[in-house]
Amino acid sequence: MTRQTEGATIIAASVLAAFGVTLVNLATGGTLDAQSGLTFLIFVIAFGGIYLAARTWAPRSSSLLIAPVAALAAIGFLEIYRLDPARAALQRWWLLIGAAAAAIVLWLLSKGTTEVLRRYRYIILLVSMIFLLLPNLPQDWAFPLRGLEVNGSRLWIVLDVEITSLQFQPAELAKLGLVIFVAAYLADHQHALRQAHRKVGPFQFPEPRQLVPLLFAWGLSVVILISQRDLGASLLLFASFVLLLYATTGATGYLVTGGFLTVLAGVAGYYAFDHVQRRVAGWLQPFEHFEDAGYQISQGLFALGSGSLTGAGPGLGRPDLIPNAETDFIFAAVGEELGFAGTIAVLALYALVIAVGLGIAFRSRDTFRKLLAAGLSFVLGVQTFLIIGGVLRLVPLTGITLPFMSYGGSALVGNLVLIALLLRISHEEAK
Amino acid sequence: MNGPIRRLALGMFTAIFALLGAVTWYQMVRADDLKNDPRNARPALSERGKERGLIVTAEGDILAESVSDPDDPRNFIRTYPGGPLFAHTVGYSSFILGNTNLEAAYSNELRSRRDLTISDLVAVILGRDLRPRSIEVTLDADLQAAAYAALGGRRGAVVALDPRTGAILTSISSPSYNPEPLTGDDADAVWNALLVDPLSPLSDRATRELYAPGSTFKTVVSATAIDTGTAGPETEFPDPVEFQLPGSTATISNFGGGDCNDGVSITLLRALVVSCNTTFADLAIRVGAADLGITADALGFNTDLDFDWTIPQAIFPTNALENDPAALGQSGIGERDVRATPLHMAMVAAAVANGGEVFSPYLVTRIFDADGITIESFQPLSLGGAMTTTTASIVGQMMERVVTEGTGRSAAVPGIRVAGKTGTSQGSGEFPNPWFIGFAPIENPTIALAVFLEGGPELGESATGGALAAPIAADLFQLWLQGEQ
Numbered sequence: 001m002t003r004q005t006e007g008a009t010i011i012a013a014s015v016l017a018a019f020g021v022t023l024v025n026l027a028t029g030g031t032l033d034a035q036s037g038l039t040f041l042i043f044v045i046a047f048g049g050i051y052l053a054a055r056t057w058a059p060r061s062s063s064l065l066i067a068p069v070a071a072l073a074a075i076g077f078l079e080i081y082r083l084d085p086a087r088a089a090l091q092r093w094w095l096l097i098g099a100a101a102a103a104i105v106l107w108l109l110s111k112g113t114t115e116v117l118r119r120y121r122y123i124i125l126l127v128s129m130i131f132l133l134l135p136n137l138p139q140d141w142a143f144p145l146r147g148l149e150v151n152g153s154r155l156w157i158v159l160d161v162e163i164t165s166l167q168f169q170p171a172e173l174a175k176l177g178l179v180i181f182v183a184a185y186l187a188d189h190q191h192a193l194r195q196a197h198r199k200v201g202p203f204q205f206p207e208p209r210q211l212v213p214l215l216f217a218w219g220l221s222v223v224i225l226i227s228q229r230d231l232g233a234s235l236l237l238f239a240s241f242v243l244l245l246y247a248t249t250g251a252t253g254y255l256v257t258g259g260f261l262t263v264l265a266g267v268a269g270y271y272a273f274d275h276v277q278r279r280v281a282g283w284l285q286p287f288e289h290f291e292d293a294g295y296q297i298s299q300g301l302f303a304l305g306s307g308s309l310t311g312a313g314p315g316l317g318r319p320d321l322i323p324n325a326e327t328d329f330i331f332a333a334v335g336e337e338l339g340f341a342g343t344i345a346v347l348a349l350y351a352l353v354i355a356v357g358l359g360i361a362f363r364s365r366d367t368f369r370k371l372l373a374a375g376l377s378f379v380l381g382v383q384t385f386l387i388i389g390g391v392l393r394l395v396p397l398t399g400i401t402l403p404f405m406s407y408g409g410s411a412l413v414g415n416l417v418l419i420a421l422l423l424r425i426s427h428e429e430a431k
Numbered sequence: 432m433n434g435p436i437r438r439l440a441l442g443m444f445t446a447i448f449a450l451l452g453a454v455t456w457y458q459m460v461r462a463d464d465l466k467n468d469p470r471n472a473r474p475a476l477s478e479r480g481k482e483r484g485l486i487v488t489a490e491g492d493i494l495a496e497s498v499s500d501p502d503d504p505r506n507f508i509r510t511y512p513g514g515p516l517f518a519h520t521v522g523y524s525s526f527i528l529g530n531t532n533l534e535a536a537y538s539n540e541l542r543s544r545r546d547l548t549i550s551d552l553v554a555v556i557l558g559r560d561l562r563p564r565s566i567e568v569t570l571d572a573d574l575q576a577a578a579y580a581a582l583g584g585r586r587g588a589v590v591a592l593d594p595r596t597g598a599i600l601t602s603i604s605s606p607s608y609n610p611e612p613l614t615g616d617d618a619d620a621v622w623n624a625l626l627v628d629p630l631s632p633l634s635d636r637a638t639r640e641l642y643a644p645g646s647t648f649k650t651v652v653s654a655t656a657i658d659t660g661t662a663g664p665e666t667e668f669p670d671p672v673e674f675q676l677p678g679s680t681a682t683i684s685n686f687g688g689g690d691c692n693d694g695v696s697i698t699l700l701r702a703l704v705v706s707c708n709t710t711f712a713d714l715a716i717r718v719g720a721a722d723l724g725i726t727a728d729a730l731g732f733n734t735d736l737d738f739d740w741t742i743p744q745a746i747f748p749t750n751a752l753e754n755d756p757a758a759l760g761q762s763g764i765g766e767r768d769v770r771a772t773p774l775h776m777a778m779v780a781a782a783v784a785n786g787g788e789v790f791s792p793y794l795v796t797r798i799f800d801a802d803g804i805t806i807e808s809f810q811p812l813s814l815g816g817a818m819t820t821t822t823a824s825i826v827g828q829m830m831e832r833v834v835t836e837g838t839g840r841s842a843a844v845p846g847i848r849v850a851g852k853t854g855t856s857q858g859s860g861e862f863p864n865p866w867f868i869g870f871a872p873i874e875n876p877t878i879a880l881a882v883f884l885e886g887g888p889e890l891g892e893s894a895t896g897g898a899l900a901a902p903i904a905a906d907l908f909q910l911w912l913q914g915e916q
Contacts, residue, residue, distance in 0.1 A: 246439065250432070250434055302473060304457040306466045306471065306474075307458060312477075362436055367432070374439075378439070385446045
């Protein structure tokens with residue numbers, strides 16, 4: 001794709017968002033109002049802004065990333081708008097903030113290079129750990145920065161500004177910082193990691209001492225996440241970590257150990273936590289637990305089935321019957337209103353973004369950039385698989401957001417910064 | 432490092448293909464099972480959720496209205512402020528049972544048109560209005576209520592027309608039912624209870640059930656006789672105790688037995704006034720099935736009326752009667768094989784009232800949009816003349832005498848010239864069915880009606896149209912003509 005067609009595709013995605021909003025308006029109110037124009041404008045400004053920033057500060061970057069992300073955001077946005085117009089208005093602001101953050105990252109890295117990230121890896125780790133800890137701040141103290149518990153998970157911080165308050169999930173940014181740190185650490189120690197193998201059966205394992213600091217950092221972050229009861233994010237981080245280790249070393253033992261640890265944690269979690277037991281029951285037999293644990297999954301499947309091939313049409317289905325449709329179950333909402341046509345389009349777009357990300361990793365010569373691009377792509381891929389797979393009952397539902405599509409400001413900002421990092425790496429690695 | 436990354440990429444795409452397989456399974460293979468799962472509220476909600484337009488009378492009485500569901504602002508609930516009064520005309524719109532009557536006939540106009548997405552977008556850009564449309568009906572709420580009250584829960588029907596246009600002023604079937612519970616979640620249970628009710632409240636006796644019209648059919652025989660010159664009001668007929676049907680051992684006798692006049696002769700006028708069976712059996716045979724059939728057909732018998740729902744054909748079996756004078760004689764008094772709905776008999780009265788010209792009965796006058804602007808209006812449809820103006824005038828005067836001095840005296844209204852004809856049909860049932868058809872005022876008729884009561888043990892074996900049906904007509908004439916003044 002040339003830069004020109006990329007720009008045209010971004011405009012097309014903006015038209016898609018505005019058209020979707022128009023159809024939703026027609027279906028529910030029967031009027032055309034400023035929402036369509038406003039949506040078009042914000043999408044053009046946000047993704048056009050990232051596009052211009054990439055042209056300016058990373059001119060040789062991949063031209064295949066921004067447009068599919070814009071299309072995913074457009075499809076997600078029309079469902080958020082359909083489910084909750086007030087939240088959609090907030091999401092538009094978050095889109096601008098996320099685009100600004102992505103542009104700033106592109107600008108900052110054009111001053112140095114991604115080497116800056118590698119150099120400051122321990123500071124990044126420290127900041128990420130602080131970010132992860134922030135939600136554990138007291139909920140009710142006088143300081144304007146407070147923790148907040150939502151739906152039993154302690155993931156939020158609240159920043160009181162004058163009369164209003166901003167809510168943010170710092171883990172969404174910490175996720176990026178941790179991937180950067182792990183990529184840098186693995187790049188530093190790749191030789192030691194790859195040479196010191198022990199063979200156990202068909203699998204290769206590294207010397208344990210090589211991994212002590214890494215395991216410590218990761219164990220801590222995972223413990224924090226579990227203490228905040230965000231099982232989806234901790235599973236995501238752990239999986240990304242294991243995949244990166246395997247990518248660095250090629251030692252299949254990591255995959256085996258990682259899989260074993262995941263199952264072990266899952267079994268332990270099953271016996272330790274009631275809510276994990278309920279989730280497993282709702283996953284295995286959603287219709288038998290229709291009244292409680294299986295209700296959300298059942299409604300999601302009803303939505304998908306009712307959508308069938310072409311969907312009910314924007315605004316004409318009832319995705320509002322699915323609990324948390326605009327966050328965890330946005331994929332089912334798309335399936336109901338845009339049908340199978342919409343869901344395969346969404347899957348194809350994710351496949352494209354992940355393929356481009358992995359392609360950047362594949363072509364990178366520098367180890368750090370290679371591992372960073374791979375790690376970022378794994379985060380996107382694993383997150384997409386965990387939540388869509390949860391909706392489709394391939395894996396237990398973990399309650400994380402669908403990148404670019406779900407309602408949620410922190411996730412949108414974090415994921416747009418992730419795209420900015422991938423763009424920067426592709427620029428630096430291009431000849 | 433590229434080796435492991437390549438293998439991981441392969442794994443990721445395998446995972447995405449697994450997602451693709453799963454979504455195909457749920458959206459394509461299992462779609463119908465999931466959609467039709469009884470716990471999936473979507474199919475029902477999609478019907479219930481939709482707003483429908485108003486059904487109103489010309490006076491502005493609301494007969495059907497969609498109001499926001501207090502429990503779910505996205506949804507609408509269909510309400511029928513008239514309750515049972517309009518169940519057989521307006522009908523109901525139920526997300527479980529579907530739509531009936533006007534709710535079905537005008538469903539396309541009444542429904543919200545916001546679901547044809549692409550064409551809707553074009554329509555809105557072109558400035559079109561997608562809000563549901565409303566319909567205005569000819570029914571008069573006061574007359575409807577009075578008719579229902581007069582029937583008093585007895586099985587029967589009243590149909591009143593404006594003879595000048597065919598506009599249906601009243602169409603009521605008794606007993607009726609409240610349509611509102613049928614729009615809710617319990618529709619099936621309510622429906623099943625109505626279905627087994629021995630008084631069959633779901634039956635529309637006004638427009639969907641055929642009954643033997645009995646002596647009210649003598650107006651049709653009279654009109655044909657005068658039209659064809661076979662007889663006039665003063666034509667003398669024999670006045671026997673029994674009329675021997677030709678080619679048959681059966682006889683026709685008069686109500687209560689005996690002769691009708693003096694046992695020697697009787698004029699046609701007098702025969703209608705006292706509803707003399709022997710005279711009309713005789714006359715029907717003299718006029719002949721062919722000419723009677725022509726008049727009956729012109730009055731809407733043996734034809735499909737152009738209406739909002741299918742009205743059964745009123746029956747006058749002309750061909751069968753041409754070679755069967757005995758049956759023709761019995762048909763002359765509205766028995767044997769003659770059948771009509773109360774609506775058809777109201778049309779007969781309306782034709783006489785309107786100088787012989789028959790108008791197709793109709794319920795809807797116009798369709799209007801959410802701003803009250805008329806989208807489409809319906810003009811009265813003339814079906815042509817069933818008798819000459821002179822004949823209509825003569826039959827009308829004869830019918831006035833029925834009310835002033837004959838069997839229809841209880842239809843009289845002080846100060847108003849009323850024309851009418853009673854009937855007490857046997858049909859195929861065990862008990863007599865009282866009838867009355869008529870119109871008023873004679874000098875400029877504005878209402879023509881048919882009152883019918885279904886015979887049964889509660890009415891008894893001696894129920895007559897004059898005693899039971901005519902007083903209902905008097906009430907309605909009075910109410911209508913007072914209201915007009």
